[in-house]
Amino acid sequence: MTSIQKTIAFKGGNAHYTVSGKGPAVVFLHGFLENSSMWEVYEERLNHRFKVLAIDLPGHGKTTCFGYVHSMELMAEMVLGVLKKEKLRKVSFVGHSMGGYVALAFAEAYPDMMKGLCLFFSTARADTKVKKEGRNKAISLVKRNAKSFVRHSIPLLFRPKNRILFRDEIKALKSEALRTSKQGIIAALEGMKIRDDREIVIKFAPYPVHFVIGEKDPIIPLDQIMEQLRDKPHISYKVIKGCGHMGHIEEREWCWEEIQYAVESFS
Numbered sequence: 216m217t218s219i220q221k222t223i224a225f226k227g228g229n230a231h232y233t234v235s236g237k238g239p240a241v242v243f244l245h246g247f248l249e250n251s252s253m254w255e256v257y258e259e260r261l262n263h264r265f266k267v268l269a270i271d272l273p274g275h276g277k278t279t280c281f282g283y284v285h286s287m288e289l290m291a292e293m294v295l296g297v298l299k300k301e302k303l304r305k306v307s308f309v310g311h312s313m314g315g316y317v318a319l320a321f322a323e324a325y326p327d328m329m330k331g332l333c334l335f336f337s338t339a340r341a342d343t344k345v346k347k348e349g350r351n352k353a354i355s356l357v358k359r360n361a362k363s364f365v366r367h368s369i370p371l372l373f374r375p376k377n378r379i380l381f382r383d384e385i386k387a388l389k390s391e392a393l394r395t396s397k398q399g400i401i402a403a404l405e406g407m408k409i410r411d412d413r414e415i416v417i418k419f420a421p422y423p424v425h426f427v428i429g430e431k432d433p434i435i436p437l438d439q440i441m442e443q444l445r446d447k448p449h450i451s452y453k454v455i456k457g458c459g460h461m462g463h464i465e466e467r468e469w470c471w472e473e474i475q476y477a478v479e480s481f482s
């Protein structure tokens with residue numbers, strides 16, 4: 216089933232998203248330097264049973280930049296605009312990395328609209344001091360040369376051993392990511408840097424939460440997630456063996472099992 220491309224007006228610009236299928240709604244949110252097209256492979260497998268939305272977050276894909284900082288709250292507000300337009304009152308979220316941070320901001324603001332939350336290679340924790348310093352360095356690099364920042368960053372999302380195996384996919388990802396504007400990259404880095412810790416959101420979530428975790432994720436380490444899960448036995452999770460941060464590419468089928476499990480159990 217092919218998806219329909221849509222836009223809504225938001226804060227003087229446009230938010231772009233795709234919709235396909237009928238049934239309980241599942242909203243996919245991509246990560247940093249990605250866009251809604253990353254979900255195509257899963258979208259096609261789900262849209263005969265679910266209404267699937269994939270949203271381009273601010274400054275990514277075909278969605279406008281709305282300022283110098285895209286906070287997770289601003290991104291969540293834009294997501295709300297899309298859901299209102301689609302007349303959806305309760306949805307399941309699958310958020311990859313930064314997309315998970317946005318889903319958490321949404322969940323904090325609008326818990327009654329949550330059917331379930333799948334944190335896909337993502338975390339509920341805020342940036343550490345070291346990570347914030349890394350963001351500042353990244354912002355300086357982007358200001359100097361955004362293209363070289365993108366070319367350098369994409370392979371680092373993969374498990375080192377997978378960087379050769381997925382050479383072609385990395386090349387394709389780089390060319391997609393190179394279409395992200397300098398302002399879009401900086402605004403997302405600034406937004407991620409100042410995001411709140413939302414462990415409390417998952418601790419008291421009245422809806423199901425499922426983590427998909429990469430055993431070898433170089434961006435969001437396994438042990439950091441295991442610490443978050445320690446006092447939260449109500450949260451389900453799956454560690455994908457040998458996988459880096461890009462599970463939808465590095466372990467597509469294992470991740471499909473998890474996404475399927477999550478959205479089916481949420482609905």
Ligand code: MLT
Binds near residue numbers: 245246312407434
């Ligand atoms: C992402 O993949 O969305 C980012 O790498 C997440 C992050 O930098 O925290």
